[in-house]
Amino acid sequence: MGGEVAGSNIDGYVSNLENKRIDLFDRGTKGCGEDNVLLAPSMTNQQLVGSGNWMMDETDQAIERSKKTEQMGQVVNELDSIHFSIKKASQLVKELGRQVATDKCIMALLFLIVVGVIAIIIVKLVNPNNKDIRDIPGLAPPAMTRKLLWSAS
Secondary structure: OHHHHHHHHHHHHHHHHHHHHHHHHHHOOOOOOOHHHHHHHHOOHHHHHHHHHHHHHHHHHHHHHHHHHHHHHHHHHHHHHHHHHHHHHHHHHHHHHHHHHHHHHHHHHHHHHHHHHHHHHHHHHHOOOOOOOOOOOOOOOOOOOOOOOOOOO
């Protein structure tokens, strides 16, 4: 009695498996061709499992390609932002370079003016009677009082 119940359960299981095998390949025929449907009833369980594993591998590969595409999109976005940052930094460096160059020119001109003033002071101190060099206000001896040509008396 126990053998009959077990045998009928196995027959039902095999029948159910055959139905699932046909359903599996009937659903997968859209865009895949009719070869799978014709081969499904004649395939062994091992072949069906292998085919299912192959389909899962193909799906996994498609998912991985999709992830890689998404990652590449993110990389492109990051590269764009890095490029923008580099452009801004380059502009700032150029602007700072101009400011430094301007500051150096101004400092050089101020240095020349100071050296010129110091040279004039030294020449005046060494040779105070030289009339070719004008007197520097504040360094020359006080001017003599002027005499008027006529007097009020």
